[in-house]
Amino acid sequence: MLTQVADNVYRKVVPLPNNPLREINAYIITGEKNLLIDTGFNRPECEEALKTAFSELGITNTDLFITHLHSDHCGLVPKFSTRSSKIFASETDGELINFEVGNLYWRILDDLFVKYGFPKAEFGRNTDIHPGRKYCHDARVDFKYVTEGDVLQYADLELEVILTPGHTPGHACLYDANKKILFCGDHILGTITPNICIELGVENPLKDYLDSLAKIEKLDVQLLLTSHGTPIDDMYARIKELQLHHQERLEEVLTVLGTQWKTSYMVARDMTWEIDCKDWEDFPQPQKWFATGEAISHLQYLFFTGKIKREEKNGIYYYRK
Numbered sequence: 001m002l003t004q005v006a007d008n009v010y011r012k013v014v015p016l017p018n019n020p021l022r023e024i025n026a027y028i029i030t031g032e033k034n035l036l037i038d039t040g041f042n043r044p045e046c047e048e049a050l051k052t053a054f055s056e057l058g059i060t061n062t063d064l065f066i067t068h069l070h071s072d073h074c075g076l077v078p079k080f081s082t083r084s085s086k087i088f089a090s091e092t093d094g095e096l097i098n099f100e101v102g103n104l105y106w107r108i109l110d111d112l113f114v115k116y117g118f119p120k121a122e123f124g125r126n127t128d129i130h131p132g133r134k135y136c137h138d139a140r141v142d143f144k145y146v147t148e149g150d151v152l153q154y155a156d157l158e159l160e161v162i163l164t165p166g167h168t169p170g171h172a173c174l175y176d177a178n179k180k181i182l183f184c185g186d187h188i189l190g191t192i193t194p195n196i197c198i199e200l201g202v203e204n205p206l207k208d209y210l211d212s213l214a215k216i217e218k219l220d221v222q223l224l225l226t227s228h229g230t231p232i233d234d235m236y237a238r239i240k241e242l243q244l245h246h247q248e249r250l251e252e253v254l255t256v257l258g259t260q261w262k263t264s265y266m267v268a269r270d271m272t273w274e275i276d277c278k279d280w281e282d283f284p285q286p287q288k289w290f291a292t293g294e295a296i297s298h299l300q301y302l303f304f305t306g307k308i309k310r311e312e313k314n315g316i317y318y319y320r321k
């Protein structure tokens with residue numbers, strides 16, 4: 001489905017088959033130069049959907065802006081860039097996107113998860129533990145890096161780059177102050193809470209995320225264009241909900257943790273999750289990964305604020321009150 005959401009701005013709903021997210025919203029700005037914001041996974045269903053949108057809009061060539069490193073956002077970059085395309089991303093996520101090509105990135109990420117308490121045995125059962133790995137882009141990208149305050153001009157939009165680390169370390173939004181439009185990627189979502197997880201080089205992603213929410217809360221936004229789900233009418237109310245959600249999660253993690261040494265995986269197992277599974281063992285493997293990632297980000301936040309202790313035993317982090 002292709003929908004016009006503002007002058008010269010279109011939303012294309014791109015399917016993500018067999019993925020709990022179901023769809024991603026790609027945005028296309030048309031004019032003298034065109035801009036595609038995020039792409040979908042590197043899989044034929046996503047490619048087909050974007051091609052259909054391009055032909056409906058009569059577009060053959062476009063620049064690209066990638067909000068962050070996840071494969072549902074950047075999987076098709078090599079396929080939709082031409083020799084004349086400029087491809088924008090933050091340097092932090094752009095470097096990681098290129099590092100994702102090949103196995104080293106995923107091996108380091110696996111090792112990081114093991115260090116943070118995800119059992120090594122769980123990897124053995126499913127090599128596709130992370131859906132992003134399966135549908136990742138397959139070639140390096142020649143990015144033009146953007147940073148805070150840079151302005152990109154497309155049609156009559158003046159899009160200022162706002163860095164919003166948290167969901168990923170180099171997550172970036174685009175903001176038009178005159179039109180009060182914010183392309184927010186996965187920083188704010190309406191139907192689900194953006195996943196906050198450790199990444200290479202990041203130790204306290206939840207603090208980064210909450211700081212980035214506070215930063216966005218100061219902007220004057222009337223049209224919030226998210227990467228997943230339906231539009232959010234009131235960004236400020238949603239930010240309050242997300243802040244409250246994380247406060248409640250921090251309290252829950254403290255309660256679950258108690259005074260016994262536990263890994264993030266053990267904490268995740270005992271937390272409450274909105275998922276249609278009868279118990280933790282019933283969770284699909286990728287969901288265990290994401291749940292553990294959530295537990296890690298809350299445990300690390302509590303550790304850095306001095307509320308809990310952390311100890312490394314045999315190369316694995318354990319936490320307790």
Ligand SMILES: [Zn+2]
Pocket residue numbers: 068070167186
């Ligand atoms: Zn994402």
